[in-house]
Amino acid sequence: MTVKGADAVLKALEQEGVEVIFGIPGGASMPIYDPLVDRSPIRHVLCRHEQGAGHAAEGYAWATGKVGVCMATSGPGATNLVTPLADAKMDSVPIVALTGQVPTPVVGNDAFQEADITGITIPVTKHNFLVKRPEDIVETVREAFHIASTGRPGPVLIDLPKDVLNADVEYRWPEKINLPGYRPTTKGNNRQVSEAVKLIMASERPVLYVGGGVVKADATPELFELATNGRLPVVTTLMARGAFPDAHELCLGMPGMHGNYTAVTSMQRADLLVALGARFDDRVTGKLAAFAPHAKIVHVDVDPAEIGKNRVADVPIVGDCKDVIGKLVAELAKRQGEHGTPDRSAWLGQLDEWRRRYPLRYGQESDRLKPQYCVERLRHFADDDTILVSGVGQHQMYAAQYWRFERPRHWINSGGLGTMGFAVPAALGAKTGQPDKRVVAVDGDGCFQMTAQELATSNTERIPFVTAILNNGYLGMVRQWQELFFDERYSGVYLNPDVPDYVRLAEAYGAVGIRVDSPEEVDAAIEKAYAVEDRSVVMDFRVDPREGVFPMVPAGASNDDIILGPEFAPHETPGEAPIV
């Protein structure tokens, strides 16, 4: 069948199961927009900025487990995708970006709206393609989806020159994918699995250090079996909140720079860390040389380059978490059947005691509205199936700490790159992928202003969600660091909580705006917001600007030097916890 190149692109996307594209058209990408009128069943969501389209594709991918697709024209449209591509690379989010390109005869000629987008995006994509021949279109789309979604997932960009899109091409679906240099290892080595289980059986103070890879691999049922059968306590990193239910007694919560005391200290005192799809990121380890000094390391990851990158593994296992954790469960069951389950009541008792003595704590005694309280109440009125999205900064940490996560793929945020402005467009994408679930974006006032224009997309395309701005009038996380480490010399952080007027801004975008000034107003406001279903809602929570995120391990410090925060009296400060 002979079709136009642009039709071939859309048909190939359709065969890959794509339902929706987030994008903005332009001169070079216009050929793709013509079949979207009536020749393709794929929905196009017209975003208001290409960065928004990229983050929406990420939110969609996070929420559904499928590949998200975004599209932009050549030049500035394409360069506006760089941030979401970098974000998706850091957080291993499977997205495919399509960009228009100037016609091949003028590529490299500084033509109008030309940018060397494949050159620009090499470092921020898993792979990218410039399609120079129309007959390569279908094969390229297929390879792009394969690369984006397998192994360690990530972003792939396809650059499509306008003449290639306009050319006639014979549409033929390739039976085989020919990528001789791309063969991710997914099956874990059985002997290594056996070695890992030996270490688990021998350990007195084990911790499962669970990262985003477990969610990406849909390995949470296997993780649940491993933890509960082995009675192994679990920490879930920022990327893995919800991979193991927070309500479970074995869940210690989030470790890292703003992790809770028990999660952080459990790793410091552990004699075995089983890292599952986690990468020993500096925000988790603190000062690397002082991280988990007594622990042997089992490191499971689908990306061999992560193993041994920051911390040498005693037992490295390259493989997909679903496969490897499944094997660990089977092997552990066998060993425990032969030798019984090791008695670790002392360790579990110690963890319980830490939890009792050093819980997450904030002071909501005054009439000042605390951001943590807002998050708790937002969670209180939501069900377990609510998807929470956040931007980057203090509000992100409050959300990660105080929301109770029970299910995977219900927490979406920008972890590795730390992209401010992620929340609103990612919520748009998540709601598009999961229209029957409530989506709540907890955002900061700084973040919100970077991408708020996607509220127009939301209300035009009828993709409604709730944005809860924790408005403290500051770039709060930077302010907190200036307070703690720059002698309270505040520089370049004051935003002004009254400008813009977020309620009127919301209304201007066709959304419902609700202002919340005091703790008493919180519940009624949330109930009102959650009752709105036909359009987006923006809540303007006027929170205490002096509130800080605690606990905190200062950048570069050892996790042993965790600061509990002002809610703990000096005599309660634990110092270095003893090993039980």
Add this chain to the structure above:
Amino acid sequence: MNGHLHTISVLVEDRPGVLTRIAGLFAARGFNIDSLAVGATEQTGVSRMTIVINVEDKPLEQVTKQLNKLVNVIKILEHDPGSAVERELMLVKVKADGDARARVMEIADVFRVNVVDVTHTTLTLEAAGKPEKLEALLDLLRDFGVVELSRTGRIALGRGNRGIKDRTLKVANDA
């Protein structure tokens, strides 16, 4: 010569931009490439890069792992100096007038290198061999005055009857 000089061979798909991807990986991690030679192989569509790099063992391991992740990279091998044949080609133009001419030709003779161009004032030599041999030759020629120098960078093949791609291509064909 430094103890951390490594020679690695990288088999890549012959596609536009592959060199950029590889060079970019080294640059992003702050590594200097000492030499880089690219050329065709016995297989159509596959190129071989020989990269000489001065780096500690641990960062090298990370770089080779990252290189392996590039979709267009088929196979990587680090050569153990004892079990690889390493060669380089060099063209060197030397000042050679009057008495110097005979002495340069004598040196060329000793090193078994060819004179490929002659003028009234210069001789151009073509030298191929182990990197150490070229260094020794160059050291002697500097006394006369080196006008211009061009080197190809090192290429290498492992000794023995097996090629680095044997296993790889089999796997690729099965996929």
